[in-house]
Amino acid sequence: MFTQTKSRVRTFLAAATLAIGAVAAATPALASGDVVHIERQKWSFSGAFGTYDKAQLQRGFKVYKEVCSACHGMGLVSFRNLVQSGGPEFSEAQVKALIKEAGYETLDGPNDQGEMFKRPSRLSDRLPSPFPNPEAARAANNGAYPPDFSMIAKARAVAGSYPGSFLVDGLTLYAEHGPDYIYNLITGYKDAPKGHECADGLNYNDKFLSGTCIAMAAPISDDQVTYEDGSKQTVDQYARDVSAFLNWAAEPKLNERKQIGFLTLLFLTVLAGLLYLTTRKLWSGIKH
Amino acid sequence: MAGHSTYQPQNAIAKWLERRLPIISMMHGQAVAFPTPRNLNYFWTFGAIAMFMLITMILTGIVLVMHYTPHTSLAFNSVEHIMRDVNYGWLIRNLHQNGASLFFIAVYMHILRGLYFGSYKEPREVLWILGVLIFLLMMATAFMGYVLPWGQMSFWGATVITNLFSAFPIVGDPVVSWLWGGFSVDNPTLNRFFALHYLLPFMILGVVVLHIWALHVSGNGNPTGVEVKSEQDTLPFHPYYTIKDLFAVAVFFIFFLIFVFYMPMFFNHPDNNIEANPLVTPAHIVPEWYFLPFYAILRAVPDKLGGVLAMFGAIAVMFILPWLDTSKIRSMTYRPIAKVFFWLFVVACVALGYLGAAPAEGLYVVFSRIFMAIYFGYFVFLFVIGLVEKPKPLPNSITESVLS
Numbered sequence: 152m153f154t155q156t157k158s159r160v161r162t163f164l165a166a167a168t169l170a171i172g173a174v175a176a177a178t179p180a181l182a183s184g185d186v187v188h189i190e191r192q193k194w195s196f197s198g199a200f201g202t203y204d205k206a207q208l209q210r211g212f213k214v215y216k217e218v219c220s221a222c223h224g225m226g227l228v229s230f231r232n233l234v235q236s237g238g239p240e241f242s243e244a245q246v247k248a249l250i251k252e253a254g255y256e257t258l259d260g261p262n263d264q265g266e267m268f269k270r271p272s273r274l275s276d277r278l279p280s281p282f283p284n285p286e287a288a289r290a291a292n293n294g295a296y297p298p299d300f301s302m303i304a305k306a307r308a309v310a311g312s313y314p315g316s317f318l319v320d321g322l323t324l325y326a327e328h329g330p331d332y333i334y335n336l337i338t339g340y341k342d343a344p345k346g347h348e349c350a351d352g353l354n355y356n357d358k359f360l361s362g363t364c365i366a367m368a369a370p371i372s373d374d375q376v377t378y379e380d381g382s383k384q385t386v387d388q389y390a391r392d393v394s395a396f397l398n399w400a401a402e403p404k405l406n407e408r409k410q411i412g413f414l415t416l417l418f419l420t421v422l423a424g425l426l427y428l429t430t431r432k433l434w435s436g437i438k439h
Numbered sequence: 440m441a442g443h444s445t446y447q448p449q450n451a452i453a454k455w456l457e458r459r460l461p462i463i464s465m466m467h468g469q470a471v472a473f474p475t476p477r478n479l480n481y482f483w484t485f486g487a488i489a490m491f492m493l494i495t496m497i498l499t500g501i502v503l504v505m506h507y508t509p510h511t512s513l514a515f516n517s518v519e520h521i522m523r524d525v526n527y528g529w530l531i532r533n534l535h536q537n538g539a540s541l542f543f544i545a546v547y548m549h550i551l552r553g554l555y556f557g558s559y560k561e562p563r564e565v566l567w568i569l570g571v572l573i574f575l576l577m578m579a580t581a582f583m584g585y586v587l588p589w590g591q592m593s594f595w596g597a598t599v600i601t602n603l604f605s606a607f608p609i610v611g612d613p614v615v616s617w618l619w620g621g622f623s624v625d626n627p628t629l630n631r632f633f634a635l636h637y638l639l640p641f642m643i644l645g646v647v648v649l650h651i652w653a654l655h656v657s658g659n660g661n662p663t664g665v666e667v668k669s670e671q672d673t674l675p676f677h678p679y680y681t682i683k684d685l686f687a688v689a690v691f692f693i694f695f696l697i698f699v700f701y702m703p704m705f706f707n708h709p710d711n712n713i714e715a716n717p718l719v720t721p722a723h724i725v726p727e728w729y730f731l732p733f734y735a736i737l738r739a740v741p742d743k744l745g746g747v748l749a750m751f752g753a754i755a756v757m758f759i760l761p762w763l764d765t766s767k768i769r770s771m772t773y774r775p776i777a778k779v780f781f782w783l784f785v786v787a788c789v790a791l792g793y794l795g796a797a798p799a800e801g802l803y804v805v806f807s808r809i810f811m812a813i814y815f816g817y818f819v820f821l822f823v824i825g826l827v828e829k830p831k832p833l834p835n836s837i838t839e840s841v842l843s
């Protein structure tokens with residue numbers, strides 16, 4: 152009787168596994184229309200001990216400032232953040248010089264005449280946006296809105312392309328889907344295959360999440376931005392650096408978070424170990 | 440209530456207090472001397488874990504409110520202000536946000552424990568019903584909390600879910616605009632959700648007190664399902680279970696904090712990092728993972744009202760479960776056939792969770808219907824099988840079972 156039930160349990164479990172397997176297998180087939188394949192990249196800030204590479208963030212900022220900031224704002228980031236630890240860590244003098252050099256201005260006021268006025272930006276100001284409002288941004292970009300960059304790395308995190316991939320991500324602490332996507336997008340421009348041509352003003356890019364035609368033209372080309380630290384001046388390198396920088400913009404506390412996290416988990420592991428030993432000691436000799 | 444206490448006030452102050460409010464001897468009776476079955480396994484630690492999660496949610500929530508602004512034009516940025524500018528704001532927010540998911544994991548384990556070991560049966564029906572009530576309040580709290588950061592999923596999730604009430608004939612539409620406080624999800628909605636999101640956790644706390652009161656009237660169940668018969672079957676709650684529970688809580692918190700520190704966005708939808716925009720509908724509107732099985736049931740039914748009723752029915756059926764299960768045997772360990780169906784039920788819940796995140800089309804809907812049938816079928820099955828099954832022999836007592 153007992154073994155019979157056991158084998159019945161197994162049969163049912165097998166049937167159930169099969170059922171789930173069938174559902175899972177049906178997934179890509181059914182949803183293949185909108186699966187974008189994103190190549191994963193190596194990031195200095197991935198994993199339990201990863202931290203930002205300061206030099207890379209500085210390069211990424213340079214790309215952002217010289218290229219992307221013509222269209223994309225970064226409204227939640229302040230100049231002072233560029234100085235803070237765990238970021239690009241420019242010196243205060245460097246950021247002040249940069250404000251002067253680039254002529255960054257912030258709208259202030261009203262003054263005692265009741266008028267709004269522009270003044271040079273201060274460290275405490277947010278990075279100014281290229282357009283006064285989304286409508287102006289659209290008007291200048293063929294009706295398409297270049298999204299603000301403060302959160303873009305967290306807002307475009309594409310999950311894996313196979314069912315259950317989130318479990319693998321969880322087990323490997325993988326949380327870099329956002330920068331992966333931006334890198335893939337910037338390096339993903341190519342000629343449209345026959346039959347997939349884009350309408351005027353749109354550009355073929357099969358990494359784009361919302362279709363294969365994107366309103367942004369390939370934003371950057373080789374040697375467009377000059378690197379002073381001798382890094383390669385290629386689209387590939389630019390894309391990597393700006394993606395890392397955008398991840399920092401969205402997750403400015405990552406370094407601190409992982410550092411505190413390690414110490415906290417170390418403490419908790421020791422505590423759990425001691426509690427385990429206490430439990431064992433307490434219960435030894437007690438049948439339960 | 441204080442019946443188990445062996446506490447004798449020692450000093451003058453304690454004696455003075457004891458004659459006026461015997462709170463120390465009551466706590467001693469409830470949390471120290473309380474006789475607890477000696478054979479509880481680790482599935483019995485999820486209650487304590489859920490309690491710690493509730494406290495974590497309340498404490499982090501109160502700190503968040505100190506910096507959060509419940510207004511449609513300010514909410515999103517105020518949460519980002521917490522993440523970027525408030526000292527350790529990122530930590531508090533990540534704890535609260537991931538805490539909601541981990542709280543649900545703990546509570547789901549707690550519920551499954553109850554289903555497997557028949558904790559809902561006589562004499563624990565009221566205890567079980569209070570638990571289902573807590574679960575409902577948690578769902579309401581989490582749903583409204585998710586609206587507060589005012590991201591795209593906050594807004595569209597709120598729109599889809601509140602719209603469900605429009606399925607009811609005649610009263611539907613008025614009820615929906617009453618919930619909204621207007622003609623769409625807007626500032627009045629955000630404000631009332633904020634007020635309720637602050638209120639409900641304290642109501643949960645109140646129901647938890649009743650839940651524990653009911654527990655301490657009937658006593659703990661145990662893996663054999665054979666009730667405590669003599670003092671030999673039990674151990675005092677402290678130190679045996681206080682320490683064991685603390686160990687389990689520590690392990691669970693390690694699991695919890697791995698998300699908080701290394702994958703704070705794991706449970707979150709990327710679109711919720713985009714500020715709510717009533718003019719842009721996201722490609723797929725998905726609720727948080729802990730609602731997915733119910734969401735799948737909602738969409739498995741072709742009729743809107745039918746779907747809403749099935750979804751609420753999936754929870755409502757839990758309230759009457761103590762009377763649906765006709766077997767007197769509590770633990771599935773001694774119910775070989777029922778046990779198989781229990782696991783099938785678990786499989787159906789997981790599969791429905793998976794299907795709830797998939798688009799409602801084609802084969803997905805077919806599978807949703809199959810698993811929904813298994814979900815509800817389980818309760819019908821429990822009714823029938825209890826009348827005909829032949830359980831395995833039960834041990835005479837807890838002590839006998841641990842000695843064998």
Ligand code: HEM
Pocket residue numbers: 493496497498499500501503504507518532535536539542577580581582584585586587588636637639640641643711
């Ligand atoms: C039963 C316990 C609770 C649950 C399940 C819960 C759940 C949630 C969820 C899911 C969110 C959305 C998180 C996000 O997307 O960022 C949230 C946000 C929030 N909750 Fe709670 N919560 C609970 C208790 C509390 C309490 C007791 C308070 C305050 C007294 C509170 C205050 C807030 C605030 C201010 C937010 C918005 C800030 C943010 O989104 O991070 N919560 N809650």
